[in-house]
Amino acid sequence: MSSEKLTHDDAIVNGVRLHYVEAGEGPLIVLLHGFPEFWYSWQKQIPALAAAGYRVVAPDLRGYNASEKPHGVEQYEIDELVGDVLGLIDHLGEESAHVVGHDWGGLIAWEVAIRHSERVEKLAVLNAPHPERFRELLRTPEQLRRSWYVFYFQLPWLPERLFSIRNYTPIAELFRDGAANPDAFDETDIQRYVEAAAQPGALTSSINYYRALFREQARDELKTLFGGSRGDSTVQEPTLLIWGEQDAALRVELTEGMERWVPNLRIERLPNASHWVQNDQPEQVNDLLVEFLEG
Known part of the structure; x- marks a missing residue:
């Protein structure tokens, strides 16, 4: 990717400083990355989308890389993350945007569209x-087994300690060993992810996303038990779901079954892609x- 086509900037939104990169002109697209990534996970998409006539903005989510890393699990609750996206759209001078998200960025994108x-x-x-579909399947033994790390991340300090051992080798292995395409990440890419994760406070901040989500879901389940409701989770906007089928x-x-909540849904399953779908293919x-x- 040509670095001269990118501009780097910061914005104070929702009470935090977010770093972001921008390229192109036209209708706004906001790209939201996942764990343990940063804006760079979209390096292969930004030029293509800008060339197609869009203004492309990819932030480092709060707690990641060059963005501010507020202290406390409550700083990473969904309300705050959604507020960051809305604040960024406002900062960019737009009322609305196309929103694209991967992994955690995908969860945030769903919630922005729902709310x-x-x-x-x-x-x-x-x-x-979709958050409701994940709640459903998380109750099954197979998905619980695959989602073991969500429960592991609830432990204090230990996940951070293990991710940082041997110069953050576990972070490197997530990308090196998790991709379906051997060319998805080169060593320069992996080193950039390691450097981002090694920023002071970044590991705790990124893991706090999972800690906050676990607490929020526990509160939702209690509310449901006592007759409460999580509200309408319908997404009316045209929605594309791209899924790497080799996601571990x-x-x-x-x-x-997502059509119950997303009536205008198109699904594209990519059999030769992993969780890192935008890098694999x-x-x-x-x-x-x-x-x-x-379209």
Whole structure:
């Protein structure tokens, strides 16, 4: 990717400083990365989307890489993460945007569309199920087994300690060993992810996403037990779900049955891609995104 085509900037949104990169002109697309990534996970998409006539903005989510890392698990609750996206769209001078998210960025993208449909033109999500579908399947033994790390991340300090051993080798192995395409990441890419994870406070901040989610879901379950409701989870906007079928953590069955909440849904399953779908099959993902956004 040509670095001269990118601009780097910071914005104070929702009370935190977010770093972001920007390229291109046209309708706004906001790209939201996952764990343990940063804006760089979209390096193969930004040029293609900018060339297709879009203004592409990819932030480091709060707690990651060059963005601010507020202290406390409560700082990473969904309300705050959604507020960051809305604040960024406001900062960029727009009322709405196309929102694209992968992994944790996908969960945030779902929640932005559920809670603030007027701010989303079109929604595209990569390897992140609709929140209600994930709640359903998380009750099954197989998905519970695959999602063991969510419970492990609830422990204090130990996950951070283990991720940082041997100069953050476990972080490098997530990318090196988890991709379906041997060319998905080169050593320079992996080193950039390691450097981002090694920023002071970054590991705790990124793991706090899981800690906050676990607490929020526990509260939701208690509310439901006593007759409460989580509210309407419908997404009315045109939605594209791209799913790498070789995802080791998230079963492909998570893509089934989402039409109950997403009536205008298109699903593209990529059999030769892993959880790192936009890196395993960048050209296919780029083509799908451009076709969907222009359709």
